[in-house]
Amino acid sequence: MLEKALKKKVSSTFSNKPVYSILFIIGTCHLLNDSLQAVIPAMFPILEQSLGLTFTQLGLIAFTLNMVSSVMQPLVGMYTDKHPIPYALPIGLTSSMFGMLGLALAPNFWMILISVVFIGLGSAVFHPEGSRVAYLAAGTKRGLAQSIYQVGGNSGQALAPVITALVLVPLGQFGAIWFTLIAALAVFFLMHIAKWYAARVKEFSRSKGAQKAVKPNKNMSRAIKSALIVLIFLVFSRSWYQAAISNFYAFYAIDNYDLTIAKSQVYIFTFLAMGAVGTFLGGPLADRFGKRTVILFSLIASAPLALLLPHVGPVLAIILLAVIGVILMSSFSVTVVYAQELVPGKIGTMSGLIVGLAFGMGAIGSVALGTLIDFIGLTPTMIMISLLPLLGFLTYLLPTDEKIREWYA
Structure with a gap:
């Protein structure tokens, strides 16, 4: 039935109407892909106990996963902008499947690093190509469309605490073996997506070929480069804060609120699950109120709540994490679309740059924050990272949506 529905979509002409069936399927695949990545930080408390890893080593595991993905994503995007490879999607998830198998069986720190390289490569291929399908x-x-796609990924990341509480706590490291089935399911869906993608690329190329490209002048090029630099700082502030909460707040909750590993995951799940809600809401809000407006709001409005978080009790902390998650992550998909419209014709490159940058910044943040925690402790580190959303004021330096439309009119 799924294949029949997809064939019907392939036969349709290029349209300005969203193809919701494809969006929901690629969003589901994004959920499956990112749930595989979510297993790794979810295993941190398990690995700390079973293998005796330090916070620095845990940070290096996150660094390896995210850095491989972040470095490769823009490279994959640049290549596929010129030479689309629809079947790269299922191939990438096959790499992740082998990585999950290795993770479940890894006997030491170094084998874990090798396994996460395979998972990182799969993610590097999936994200720019998945974003292109959404486009x-x-x-x-x-x-x-980008929100539907990205909310799948954020929902997959939000599953990390559930994975810890329901799978990894009772089964331990070997419990990760079950997620090879998740990867296989994603490969199945992506084989069907690849067929639709291949036909759609041909239609899109013919439509694009009929349009006259607008070449930026010198002033425009300078403004675009400046805007991309500002976006890098904004992604930095959001990614480092998200990395701190996702990877290390469980330890903070255990130490400060006297919780078990399973109960501490409620805090992470709340932040990530509400972040997925924010990701979905951000896209429609940006379509209505403007992308720059949503990016500005997401950081500035979350800043006072982030500053308050390290100084409250366990109940209020959950509430604050929920609200911060919704507000902060509302700009996740919006930032990608803003970059794609800032540099039209470079869909994969901009997606790979912004999403890959988010992974890369999170990777560097994981190592830096893990090392900082080892040196100065959890609480001082959590207080320091609460300042990051204040960088949102840099959004005022970005050109407005109207200005970008004027450039390419």
Whole structure:
């Protein structure tokens, strides 16, 4: 039935209407892909106890996963902008499947690092190509389409605490073996997506070929480069804060609120799950109020709540994490669409740059924050990272949505 529905979509002409069936399927695949990545930070408390790893080593595991993904994503995007490879999607998830198998069986720190390299490579291929599928299926609703796609990924990341509490705590490291089945399911869906993608690329290329490209002048090029630099700082602030909460707040909750590993995961799940809600809401809000406006709001509005978080009790902390998650992550998909419209014609490159940058910044943040925790402790580190959302004021330096439309009119 799924294949029949996809064939029907392939036969349709290039349209400005969103192809929701494709968007929901690629969003589901994004959920499956990122749930595989979520297993790794979810295993941190387990690995700390079973293998005696330090916070620095845990940070290096996160660094390896995210850095491989972040370095490769823009490279994959640049290549596939010129030479689309629809079947790269299932191939990438096959790499992740082998990585999950290795992770479940790894006897030491170094084998874990090798396993996460395979998972990182799979993610590097999936994200820019998955974003391109969302773009091709978006019609005129680019913010909504990217939100549907990205909310799948954020939902997959939000599963990390659930994975810890329901799978890894009772089964230990070997429990990760079950996620090879998740990877296999993703490969199955992506084989069908690849067929639709291949036909859609041909239609999109013909449509694009009929349009006259607008070449930026010198002033425009300078403004675009400046805007991309500002975006890098904004992604930095969001990614480092997210890395601190996702990877290390469980330890903070255990130490400060006297919780078990399983109960501490409620805090992480709350932040990530509400972050997924924010990711979905951000796209439609950006379609209505503007992408720059949503990016600005997501950081500035979350800043006072982040500053308050390290100084409250366990109940209020959950509430604050929920609100911060919704607000902060509302700009995740919006930032990608903003970059794609800032540099039109470079869909994969911009997606790989922004999403890959988020992974890369999170990777560097994981190592830096893990080392900082080893030196100065959890509480001082959590207080320091609460300042990061204040960098959101840099958003005022970005050109408005109207200005970008004027450039390419």
